[in-house]
Amino acid sequence: MAEHASVVRITRFEPVPGKRDELVTQLERGAEGMRQLEGCFGVQICTIRETPGTATQRAELASSLAARPPEVQHLTPV
DSSP, rough: OOOOSOEEEEEEEOTTTTHHHHHHHHHHHHHHHTTTTTTOOOOOOOOTEEEEEEEEESSOOOEEEEEEEEEEEOOOOO
């Protein structure tokens, strides 16, 4: 039987103008460590199709690279 996540956490970051690549690099570094956590089914860095300047990750990052605090959502299956 395949295991599935019971909670999906999505965090959205709006990069400071000109800092998108740096932000994505930092998010990728953090994702590497999270992938090793027990119970973690996966970590991805994505761009939102409708708002391509926004990066998402299932984590938080406090950084001068984000234009505002990250928006966090927890999704649970129904």
